[in-house]
Amino acid sequence: MRALAAKSKTSVGLVSRTVSVLSQLGCIVHGGLGRNGFFQLIQSDEVIKQWAQYYDFSFNHVKSFYIPNPNIYIVRNISFYLKQHEIRHALTLHSGANLTTNFFNYDQYHIYVDCDDINNIALNLSSRININRLANGGNIHFVRPYYKNAVFERSREIKGLPVVSNLQLYLDLFKFMPRGYEHAEMLRDTVGNKFYE
Numbered sequence: 466m467r468a469l470a471a472k473s474k475t476s477v478g479l480v481s482r483t484v485s486v487l488s489q490l491g492c493i494v495h496g497g498l499g500r501n502g503f504f505q506l507i508q509s510d511e512v513i514k515q516w517a518q519y520y521d522f523s524f525n526h527v528k529s530f531y532i533p534n535p536n537i538y539i540v541r542n543i544s545f546y547l548k549q550h551e552i553r554h555a556l557t558l559h560s561g562a563n564l565t566t567n568f569f570n571y572d573q574y575h576i577y578v579d580c581d582d583i584n585n586i587a588l589n590l591s592s593r594i595n596i597n598r599l600a601n602g603g604n605i606h607f608v609r610p611y612y613k614n615a616v617f618e619r620s621r622e623i624k625g626l627p628v629v630s631n632l633q634l635y636l637d638l639f640k641f642m643p644r645g646y647e648h649a650e651m652l653r654d655t656v657g658n659k660f661y662e
Contacts, residue, residue: 466480466481466484466502474614484504487506487512488504490508490511490512490515491508491511492506492507492508492509492511492512493505493506493507493508494507509661513632513635516636517635517636517639517640517649518639520636520637520639520640521640522558522636522637522640522641524611524612525577525608525609525610525611526608526609526611527575527606527607527608527609528583528584528587528606528607528609529598529599529602529603529604529605529606529607530587530596530597530598530599530603530604530605530606530607531596531597531598531599531602531603531604531605532594532595532596532597532604532605533595535572535573535574535604535605537626539594539605540556540560540574540576540626541625541626542593542594543576543590543594543605544576544626544627546586546589546590546593547576547578547586550589552578552579552580552586553578553579553617554576554577554578554579554627555576555577555616555617555620555627555628555629556574556575556576556577556626556627556628556629557575557576557577557608557616557628557629557633557634557637558573558575558634558637558638558641558645559571559573559575559638559641559644559645559648560573560574560575560576561575561623561628561629561634561637562634562638562648562649562651562652564623564624564626564628565623565628565631565652565655565656566648566651566652566655568647568648568651568652569644569647569648571643572604573604573605573606574604574605574606575606575608575637576605576606576607576608577608577609577610577616577617577629578607578608578609579609579610579613579617580609581609583607583609584598586607587607615633616629616633617629618630618633619632619633620633631652631653631656631659631660631661632660632661634649634652635649635652635653635660638652
């Protein structure tokens with residue numbers, strides 16, 4: 466338990482509760498005592514399915530802006546600015562998954578940012594690109610993650626842009642409208658065994 470807590474940067478209590486729930490669901494086997502104790506995940510697909518049912522993207526704090534004719538080049542420009550200012554960030558939802566699947570043509574871009582002052586990011590970006598705040602809606606969405614560091618775990622670069630892990634993409638897409646569930650399943654089929662990396 467302690468080793469897993471240290472590796473996952475969580476508390477022993479949280480690991481203990483999680484293992485207990487997984488055990489009740491029949492998703493792990495365990496044995497041994499003390500330092501010789503072990504547990505092993507045996508039904509990872511069932512865990513992902515249950516997790517996706519309870520995960521809620523709407524817990525995140527989203528600020529939306531409008532950019533005329535958004536495209537991947539503008540997103541690269543935004544990413545370049547964020548990298549220059551050492552702001553951790555990663556694409557998610559359709560914009561992140563499409564870099565792997567090309568499944569759903571969608572002109573909305575969602576970017577997790579590890580920054581409390583999203584308005585300041587937009588203000589500074591306005592000298593580089595035409596970005597505006599509307600009374601309602603937009604097509605560039607800066608997402609301050611509810612789960613703080615977890616969304617950036619195992620993020621990586623795809624085609625020169627930072628993207629959250631396949632698992633995080635799946636969780637974010639699963640209940641997202643429009644067509645999130647279809648895209649989540651397409652992503653899973655496309656990446657195969659890399660889904661868990």
